[in-house]
Amino acid sequence: MMELVCPAGTPAALRAAVDAGAHTIYCGFADETNARNFPGLNFNRAELAEGVAYARRRGAKVLVAINTFPRAGAEDIWHRAVADAEAAGAHAAILADLGLLAYAAEHHPNLRRHLSVQAAAANPDAINFYANTFGVRRVVLPRVLTVAEITAINREIDVETEVFVFGGLCVMAEGRCSLSSYITGKSPNMNGVCSPPSHVQYVESRGELSAKLGGYTIQRNGKDAPAPYPTLCKGCFSSQDKVGHVFEDPSSLDASDLIPALAEAGVTALKIEGRQRSRAYVAQVVRSFRAAVEAVDKGLPVPPGTLASLTEGQAATTGAYRKTWR
Amino acid sequence: MSDIHTEFPTVPLLLASPLRLVPLAPLSQALTILARRMVANHPGLISRLGPYVSSSFAVDPTDLPVTLLLHPHPTSMRITLHRDPPRADARIAGPLSALLGLVHGTWDGDALFFSRDLVIDGDTSAALALRNAIDDCEIDLGAEIAGLTGPFGRLLMPFIALAERRTGMPLRRAEARP
Amino acid sequence: MQLTVGPNMYFWDAAIWRDFYLRLADEAPVDTVVLGELVCSKRLPFYQHHFQEVIDRLRAAGKTVAMTSLALITLKRERKLTAELVDMGLEIEVNDLSTLPLIPEGQPFSVGPLVNVYNEGTLRWLAARGADRICLPPELPLSSIAILAAASPVPVEAWSWGRLPLAVSSRCYHARLNERSKDNCQFICNADPDGRAVDTLDGDSFLAINGIQTLSASCANAAHQLDGLRQAGVSALRLSPQFRGFTRLCQMFRDLIDGRIDADTLSANALPDAPGGRYADGFLTGHAGVDWSAEVKRAGLG
Numbered sequence: 015m016m017e018l019v020c021p022a023g024t025p026a027a028l029r030a031a032v033d034a035g036a037h038t039i040y041c042g043f044a045d046e047t048n049a050r051n052f053p054g055l056n057f058n059r060a061e062l063a064e065g066v067a068y069a070r071r072r073g074a075k076v077l078v079a080i081n082t083f084p085r086a087g088a089e090d091i092w093h094r095a096v097a098d099a100e101a102a103g104a105h106a107a108i109l110a111d112l113g114l115l116a117y118a119a120e121h122h123p124n125l126r127r128h129l130s131v132q133a134a135a136a137n138p139d140a141i142n143f144y145a146n147t148f149g150v151r152r153v154v155l156p157r158v159l160t161v162a163e164i165t166a167i168n169r170e171i172d173v174e175t176e177v178f179v180f181g182g183l184c185v186m187a188e189g190r191c192s193l194s195s196y197i198t199g200k201s202p203n204m205n206g207v208c209s210p211p212s213h214v215q216y217v218e219s220r221g222e223l224s225a226k227l228g229g230y231t232i233q234r235n236g237k238d239a240p241a242p243y244p245t246l247c248k249g250c251f252s253s254q255d256k257v258g259h260v261f262e263d264p265s266s267l268d269a270s271d272l273i274p275a276l277a278e279a280g281v282t283a284l285k286i287e288g289r290q291r292s293r294a295y296v297a298q299v300v301r302s303f304r305a306a307v308e309a310v311d312k313g314l315p316v317p318p319g320t321l322a323s324l325t326e327g328q329a330a331t332t333g334a335y336r337k338t339w340r
Numbered sequence: 341m342s343d344i345h346t347e348f349p350t351v352p353l354l355l356a357s358p359l360r361l362v363p364l365a366p367l368s369q370a371l372t373i374l375a376r377r378m379v380a381n382h383p384g385l386i387s388r389l390g391p392y393v394s395s396s397f398a399v400d401p402t403d404l405p406v407t408l409l410l411h412p413h414p415t416s417m418r419i420t421l422h423r424d425p426p427r428a429d430a431r432i433a434g435p436l437s438a439l440l441g442l443v444h445g446t447w448d449g450d451a452l453f454f455s456r457d458l459v460i461d462g463d464t465s466a467a468l469a470l471r472n473a474i475d476d477c478e479i480d481l482g483a484e485i486a487g488l489t490g491p492f493g494r495l496l497m498p499f500i501a502l503a504e505r506r507t508g509m510p511l512r513r514a515e516a517r518p
Numbered sequence: 519m520q521l522t523v524g525p526n527m528y529f530w531d532a533a534i535w536r537d538f539y540l541r542l543a544d545e546a547p548v549d550t551v552v553l554g555e556l557v558c559s560k561r562l563p564f565y566q567h568h569f570q571e572v573i574d575r576l577r578a579a580g581k582t583v584a585m586t587s588l589a590l591i592t593l594k595r596e597r598k599l600t601a602e603l604v605d606m607g608l609e610i611e612v613n614d615l616s617t618l619p620l621i622p623e624g625q626p627f628s629v630g631p632l633v634n635v636y637n638e639g640t641l642r643w644l645a646a647r648g649a650d651r652i653c654l655p656p657e658l659p660l661s662s663i664a665i666l667a668a669a670s671p672v673p674v675e676a677w678s679w680g681r682l683p684l685a686v687s688s689r690c691y692h693a694r695l696n697e698r699s700k701d702n703c704q705f706i707c708n709a710d711p712d713g714r715a716v717d718t719l720d721g722d723s724f725l726a727i728n729g730i731q732t733l734s735a736s737c738a739n740a741a742h743q744l745d746g747l748r749q750a751g752v753s754a755l756r757l758s759p760q761f762r763g764f765t766r767l768c769q770m771f772r773d774l775i776d777g778r779i780d781a782d783t784l785s786a787n788a789l790p791d792a793p794g795g796r797y798a799d800g801f802l803t804g805h806a807g808v809d810w811s812a813e814v815k816r817a818g819l820g
Binding site: 023024025026027030052053054055210211212214215216218223237238239240241242243290291292293294295298 | 388389392442446447448449450451454459460461465467468469470471473476477478514
């Protein structure tokens with residue numbers, strides 16, 4: 015059966031994911047070392063150890079995402095995170111930075127290393143480089159590849175691949191985007207946040223809701239229309255005579271229908287995005303995807319989706335997995 | 341977890357309108373006692389707020405003629421009720437049932453927001469911190485209220501379940517319901 | 519302080535491309551020029567036949583020449599192209615890490631601004647692998663640049679002029695805006711020689727697109743930060759090509775470095791040709807990348 019890798023922004027979400035059938039949970043510390051550094055989220059050291067124990071008792075694994083790029087002069091914060099993840103009994107650390115990978119490989123050789131999507135390893139040369147140089151065992155593929163490309167990559171590499179199947183969708187190559195820091199000063203790479211809520215402002219006037227980021231209008235919606243979070247690259251903008259979602263529509267990824275194709279492509283694990291979402295969300299999505307991977311494992315069709323209401327803008331896309339997206 | 345497209349039950353007028361008349365001070369006091377008890381039972385509620393522990397939060401059930409103003413604190417948390425919208429660092433507004441569903445893990449905050457059932461004003465970060473803190477604490481308001489009245493609480497539980505069935509509102513934690 | 523000309527990010531007609539670099543060779547007081555295609559492999563066949571002539575002319579003028587890799591390498595054709603690039607024997611500027619394993623150990627290379635060099639560990643690792651020049655990511659603040667330059671065994675460069683390269687995607691926005699597929703784009707990005715502006719619904723200038731690349735609307739201009747960059751130990755300023763007035767701009771930066779003009783003069787004189795017609799230097803010292811220190815200073819003091 016394909017491995018289901020599920021998000022947990024809180025210990026309660028971790029338990030909900032395990033109980034709902036997650037094979038693996040990924041989470042991070044409550045600081046700038048992880049790429050979902052949002053207010054009120056994430057784990058302290060004791061919570062991580064308890065979470066690992068809870069998961070272990072039920073046969074599930076815990077991965078710790080230490081996937082921002084260490085700040086110059088403060089690398090020890092990231093080094094400690096790697097050491098503490100190992101001490102807590104994590105199954106693996108999810109890393110993105112070259113220097114941190116080198117550090118982990120040298121100082122924590124027994125801690126399994128996964129390559130974060132933030133490293134944007136988008137072809138076999140890059141993946142083999144990380145595998146050969148730092149002993150990376152699994153690569154989370156960037157959300158810029160088609161199923162055919164994933165198939166081709168798997169033929170040329172020896173390590174496992176993990177791909178996103180549900181949740182927020184990055185339009186840009188992950189870990190290589192500074193749109194957010196250009197507008198807000200806070201970036202995924204440096205601060206673990208994109209379009210951070212601290213810079214979001216909602217302004218309602220004349221029946222319209224404007225969502226602003228760093229003072230710039232990102233979205234404007236009718237009073238009762240769905241209101242997506244003002245993620246920078248999913249905003250509505252104008253360019254010459256065109257007005258619209260220049261970069262991406264405010265939809266989120268749902269590749270559940272592609273699970274059989276992804277299995278065929280040699281993918282080991284399916285990843286669900288959403289460490290910033292509630293335990294209720296996690297439980298429902300995990301339950302649905304567990305049923306899907308079990309069905310696919312038995313050669314049955316994927317059960318029809320029930321997750322539309324949970325997606326951003328309540329619209330879903332298969333994203334880059336289909337070539338027409340480009 | 342319920343589908344978000346279902347209409348949220350609103351508080352029946354018969355229940356909501358007395359709130360226009362009754363003195364709010366005793367109710368505020370009762371809510372403050374409840375809140376302090378919850379904070380004692382769930383210290384994560386405060387620690388997860390981080391820097392936003394000093395923020396004030398207006399929680400506005402749009403189908404009630406009152407707004408709750410929360411001042412979080414590890415030992416002296418306060419909740420006051422207001423008929424006029426109070427000033428606060430962050431405001432979360434929506435039908436009472438949606439707000440209760442958020443507390444109880446029945447619904448996902450992001451999904452409620454995407455569907456515009458919930459509206460956030462002011463400091464979005466603070467509002468998110470509060471939402472995430474509450475979500476992690478697996479609060480069961482029914483149990484907390486029952487706990488307030490000591491051993492008699494257990495006697496109250498069937499009535500809470502009955503009220504939940506009658507109003508369609510999630511008065512207990514999602515995981516604790518049959 | 520040296521000047522490096524980064525790879526031209528845009529798609530220009532071959533004749534214009536050739537003239538641009540020949541003029542640069544003859545007239546621009548710059549030390550290093552990075553050639554090649556950064557953004558889209560489909561553009562290369564249009565102008566690569568001019569490479570040798572341009573390389574020879576730049577070298578004859580005493581300039582160091584390097585070749586950039588693509589920013590995002592996914593297709594088999596692009597991997598093959600990258601291998602051929604390495605075989606050319608010129609110094610490669612790595613702008614996608616998958617280029618690195620193709621470069622033999624011991625062969626020097628340089629690291630471009632699209633590689634994530636955020637800390638000493640990464641910088642030292644790359645230098646040990648053979649990097650002989652590292653251009654830091656544009657989003658780094660001056661404080662980080664200083665730490666990295668101090669720790670670096672090789673020269674460190676900072677993004678100093680031109681629209682900021684903020685993101686790359688597998689999706690082509692020029693094609694998308696023209697309702698064309700990426701495979702049938704008909705090279706529409708050629709119509710916007712400094713990128714195509716993207717504004718907010720309120721009409722504020724915001725970003726710009728260039729094929730698969732997303733840029734800042736404002737033109738980065740580090741002229742007012744020259745002292746800070748010097749003190750930080752930066753050894754070269756990177757200037758990114760623009761369609762008009764670039765040779766003149768290079769001269770202005772040389773004059774600024776040598777103390778013949780001040781930053782205000784440079785900024786005023788360079789503005790008419792600057793892509794987007796406004797400046798930003800916020801990544802270095804501001805709250806956000808879009809901030810412009812000269813504006814803040816005036817607003818604060820005035």
